[in-house]
Amino acid sequence: MTSFIEKGPAARKWIAVSALAMSVALATPAVAQTQQPPIGAATPDPAAEPAGVPQPAAPVAETAQEQAPANAADIIVTGSRVKRNGYKAPTPETVVSAQDLASNAPANVADFVNDLPQLAGSATPRAATTTVSSGTAGSNFLNLRGLGASRTLVLLDGRRVVGSSVEGLVDANTLPSALISRVDIVTGGASAAYGSDAVAGVVNFVLDTRFTGVKLEVQSGISTYGDDRKSKVEAAVGKSFAGGRGHIIVSGSYTDTAGVSRADSRPWFNGAKIIANPAFVAGGTQPRLILADNVNTANASFGGLITSGVLAGTQFGEGGSIGRRVFGTPAGAMYTIGGERQDLAAFYSLEAPVEQITAFGRVSFEIATGFELFGEFNYGRGLAKPQSAYNWAFGNVRIQQDNAFLDPTLRTRLLAAGQTSFLLGTFNPDLGRFTSRNERELTRYVGGLKGDLGGGWTADAYGQYGKTAFDTSVSNLQIRSRYALAVDAVRNAAGQIVCRSTLTNPTDGCVPYNVFGSGVNTPEAIAYSAGTARLKLDLEQTVGAVTVQGEPFSTWAGPVSVAFGGEYRKEKVSGTSDAISQANDFFAGNYKPTNGSYDLGEGFGEVVVPIARDLPFAQSADLNGAVRYTHYSTSGGVTTWKVGATYNPVRDIRLRFTRSRDIRAPNLNDLYLGGVQSIGQTVIDRGVSTGNIVATTIGNQALDPERADTLTAGVVLAPTFLPGFTVSFDYYDIKIADAILTPSTQAVVNYCNAGNTAVCNLITRNAAGVITAITRSPINLARERSKGFDIEASYNGEIAPDARITVRALATHVIERSLNDGISVDQLGGENSVNPPGGSIADWRVNGSVGLAVGPYTAVFTGRYTSSGVYDRAFTAADLADNRIGDAVYFDLATSIKFKGVGGGGEFFFNVDNLFNRDPVIVAPINQPFFNAPVNALLYDTIGREFRAGVRVKF
Template sequence: MPDLMLPRALPAQLLPLAIAAALAPLTATAQEASTLDRIEVTGSRIRAADAETRQPILTLTRDDIAKQGFTSVADILQNLSSAGSPAISRADALASGEAVGGYYIDIRNLGAARTLVLLNGRRLGATTSGLQDLGQVPISVIQRIEVLKDGASAIYGSDAIAAVVNVITDSQFDGAEFSARVGQFSQGDGRAQEFSLKIGTQGERSGILLAAEYSKEEPVWAKDRWFSRDGNAGPDYPGSGWSPISKQGAHCDPCSSETVLPKDERWWTLRDGGDPNNPGDYRPFTADDNVNSNEQMMLQTGIERRSLFASAYHDVNDNLRLQGEALYNQRITDQQIAGYPLQYDVPVDSPFNPLGEDTKIRRRLWEVPRTTRSELQTYRLSGGLVGNFELGGRAFDWDVGALVNRNRLTKTGHGDGSRFALDRSLKPECGTAADPNCKPWNPFLPYGVGGPGSLSDPELQKFLFPTFVDTGETTTTTYSANLAGSLFDMPAGEFGFAVGYEHRREQGRFVPDAFSQSGQSTGLESVTTEGAYSLDEVYTELSIPILKDLPFARELTLNAAGRFSKYSNFGNTLNSKFGLTWRPMDELLVRGTIATGFRAPTIADLYGGTASSFESYVDPCGIGATNTVNGNAACTGAGVPLGYEQLGQGGKPCTGYPCQTPDQFFRDSNPDLKPERSTSTTAGVVWSPRWVEGLDVSLDWYKYTIKDQIILDSVDRILRDCYVLGNAARCEGIARGPDGHITNLRYGTTNLGLVQTQGYDLGIRYRLPELAIGQFKVDWQTSYTSQYDEEGSNSKGEKFMDGRVGEPGYFRVRSNIGLDWEKGSWGANYTLRYYSGMRENCVRNRPCTDPDRYANGEPEAIRKVGSNTFHDLQVRWTAPWDATIAVGAKNLFNHQGPIMFSQPGSAFPYYGGFDIGRSIYMKYQQRF
């Protein structure tokens, strides 16, 4: 049977989310496309002619991926002009929890949990917080990626608010292909390697594909980049913001019993060569003793992946196909941050205490940096029957299928101390016959100084620093059935329909180590997250042709869809979508959609355990904030004195902002959350002028409104609402000490406020006539964000929309221009990636470009930085032995982005979505 006959007769649906286009490469020739006159694309289950242009869909083919040197699906998607900031970038060294190390995509800056990700039309497994890791998809088997930049909850259910990303793999590969890629940054670090092997065979009625992939990327260290080597204030402020909890160690003399030390207390550290038992050998601790913790921190985490993928099908007869796929993926992520900044009480009876009284010590445990290894294993199995039949002279397509996706996580941490062991190590009986297994520790010895009780002793390190193990598991199970076809003929064409049913169950848990749960670790406290929910859904979709082949109406079609969902945890929801396609002439198409959507609360949202963190923030009641409100009624009413300076680690006044608290704050889940609601609207045109062959232009306007957002509240938002805007209800979870310092803040997940965003997407693709010097193709994609507003309220209780366009990640303009050249066996691809300028709030001792700016009636000094453009280049050669050799560079001119003191998407003063250097690579691909 010819390859094209079966896809025409059978949709490639296994489950409600599958698409028939998975069985037919998008790179098919024009002749093949005319044979497949009815196709199905992401965003609809009804097959129709020219379906790929009826909605704002961006398609990336295998060639697009290869020519730009991408190493992962996330890299591909993060390069889109409509992509927002990474949910957890590899530069976010302080990130913790089960999602660290994953690759997540955020379209339109509406959040990664609001972009639904599919693999061959079926949901990827998600973390308990609803994030879908694109790193589990092996890039070697990708045929194309379709991105529907529109809401589609009526078609796919929860999470399809901002967009739908459908990663489509090879289905009918015949032969073998081996690929190898190696690269590194021009600074000599970040070495990356990737190897893949793909084998497939096709028979008359059956086919099978097997693929294996291995990749590894070495970490990059903060000390090796210009913006992070001098600390988090950048190279212009060396030493600023360094931690007063240093590797030198220090003790107070005299000490008080207050949690936060008064300013007049003195801190002392051992002089060089001094005797730790002699009080006279200690000198005052000064700012010169502060430590740059970035010296021990990874700027970019190390990642290693192993993947196995298999798919197969068998045509039982001309009207029935059995098919399925299996995926195994192992992802290992390594993190390292500086040794723990310990603040501890040393009892008077400690054999190493030379003062004759209880004292407080603070010491960066520099000898044992904190490391975390996260290993995630994914097991995925799906299969089903796909068929067609005729009834009353009409063809109908049907499918039934099932999917199980299981993620198992193990996190192994080292470098946080056992509080039980620390207490024992400071007691007089430690190491004696009364406690022979104890290892005594002398906290007065600085880093690098030997002697009894020195932390450089490996045996003491083993005693104080156990290995912590967190575990987690999430499982997605779905069963589905679908039917599609046409009901009757209308003057303008067939009245098409699709109906279906889906049952899905989500369950997950994340279990922190017992030390973390009991609070006996110096690390963050957290407790178990565990829960499950199930849902049943039915949907229907209609395609109603109204006009056809008339003047100024070559086509006029209305599409309508509705989906009813019944959840076990919160109840029912009904969502709809309407679309209109008008083709006034053959070369011009006008399209528009309006849809409602929803996002159900996740397991972590509803059943997450309490967790703690040391947050970085700016206290508006402190005089260090550029937009300080020190002295206003809200601050003085909370006991904040005039002239108060925000305190950071060690109870010392902050010298850099945002400033990390020395106290743990706590965040909670919320079992009473309700779903988010959204409305999305798009309108656009697609123009392919006859008089310019090879030119395609698309322009789309979009608008999203999201109500009742499910968000994890932020410390800065709470403090602003409480003290700047005067919202007393937002002050309830804030606790301050006698000196005004925030000693505790409790916050959590809530349905809060409104988000509105709108803008334009412009796409221009032009294949120039072939010239003597070769074939040129231009691909220009631009996203313009005209609005991104979040609801707020001022001190008078008045609601307003707070604009965020221009903040890091919320770029006014992102634009990619790609130029591809090919002549004979040679080719090259050149890409420019443009990001418009950014702004951030100012803090003391940092430059402000607009210190007198006011927003919403309040002072809001800001700092602006200019636009940034990165250049990529690849040169390739197709060898006579059916191989392709390519060399390339990402960020060809080693462009450096600006210092960003707010550390957006990063643990360092740099935007986490920007290149951190020039990456050079070489790729070899052999086909057999």
């Protein structure tokens, strides 16, 4: 790939229970254990643990500061703005430690985070790679609860990062992975603490800003099929200066993933599709849909297939060779079951090739006692070049009998039958596969001041500016108007092959294109009929904020802690696109520039009030409340709030509860999308099918923020009779009102016909009342709900003087995930297909691991489980005979050995993902089955066994 040098169903649900039970079974008094303090007590310094011992990530029960040394200063946990030593926020939180990341040695941090059960439907380089025109291929956008990435707030050290998409989504690939000390995942509403977008929760990447020394990691990997090569190099340097008053850290990383460009490179590819049942008859016994393997297109072939007249079934191959198509069993006009492989889905990309570079620098200096000035610079540049399908034509290219490229023998047969033309279907191989080039360059500057105001009061203020420059293009796109002229090739009076249009307009520049076969066109012909769609966008984010924390007074139960402050933020997008896209003349990727901005001002406050300490049946109890008022330039004012409580009846048990009002404000794409146009849409209008409709999607500046009411309630157990063991259970219920939804073309018609007159304004009809055009625009219409619970259990203990075992299991169960669009309620939970909005919400997701460290040797064995599901909960046997999608479990193995060296030490590691090379569960596509592979990368492993090996050193 181009370098940066160029600028320009074997397991069942019992596994879920077994994984949790295993952690309990192993945590027995018969094992020599390391004493773990009860909840609320100080946590031992992890540095005191024996070298080479894998430390379990803090369970959901524990917050970030419990991983810090006992003598650490006050720190702010991600679930709260309050700075208070030993404070545990009532909001559930999972922490991924640096040791977790090191043991797994992922190619990028997001790969590990996305394996956590709380995340579902995240966009990754393995998901949605066929959406060539989105400009986001190769990105990692985190998605908590499957509520959509736009409802997950991603932070870096508690601060926002400029988006890597017009929706404002943060690409985790751009963050400085070499310096990450932990990742805090708050799985509850946090808008009162952090503002818009924290509806599902917050993922906060926390950096080690006091790192000292040098560390380096180099790794390389490959799949068991010899492809998807990965390489990674990252380094960090940190040093104090000026007698310890100053500190500087610098880090950089480079990663290169080759990707997998074809689905048929894997043995599991079987061409499975869900299509209309040709045997279906209304009132009959056959379902309306069937799921079949080896389904191929019936009205097109790679190099061209004649689909009408006396020549029907004739197809063309390499160099224009002529043959007969071997069909299977007909399944409507579009498909054939069996026969020879002619399937666009074979070209579905399993993983996008991505090249990424990041750089980070930070300097801090104590300008006076208790006052620190700091500055940060963040740079990230990503280049993804995924390929997708070809410029397909399914039996709709009209070829005249006098076409100059037509074989004379075929022409003779055509004329003898009295035919003057025929229809042809082709993948247009000579035009090439759609190839995206998505380049994103992020720069971010932060400057701030932290100070001790005295009397236990502290303050910090910062300002930041971030910009992401997008240069997105899709090449090998058919230019429709030119292609229509070029395929109509004839001979002029001199016997030369020209476009028919050139006979009457000699200067039109048309270059004839041969549709009969592959490898039959000149570069000039290809260059005329195909081109490159291009979009350039600049996203800018400006933030200024100040926060003050302190303890103004105390009650008999302890000090009351407060935090308050204000924030200003501005978001802006500006862009340009090419002229052909503006005219909607490309086969796909007709970009439109998006331009607009908004700003907002916020004020917030939070308080923690202790109400009990060291009482019978109340070892401790705290109340927590927060409120934030935000005024948007686009939609006015809105208030968010949170109330919560933690209660320890005894030292071994903690109860926690939160209730919050959260929001997601419309993003730049919701408000200002310039327009995306689709041609030839079909809808059912009052029982009549109407086609050839032009559908245009635009932004809506009249949108209001979404409102979410969130409830969480949980219990954390750390029994003193089982030292080293902790388990937590947390229930959540998120209800979203005025959810922003962009209805489909059919939904727009349905809304209008149901009496929604405002939506009727989006429909254009001709004089006969027939729909000719529909405008799609996001509206505050839907209601959504997500309800379920999380379980986490962990154990950490010694089994010998120089041996330690760690066990951890995390599980998420979805009770309800629904979408109410005003007409119907879609139950999405357990729909493991790729079609649900928000994408694929499995009923159960479980991640369990067992780690063993003996001297310098460490091994961690991990299992990842996804429960079975269905294609659509609304389906009955009358829709699809087999609606089930199987479950899956994958196992990973991570091993390492430590060594000592001059001035430091390091470790070699060797990891295997998908150890037993389990194939993904086949998930037959329903939406565009001719185009999509039978797989769901959001839930299942699509690549197969992968090996990674490397070394990391520190001195």
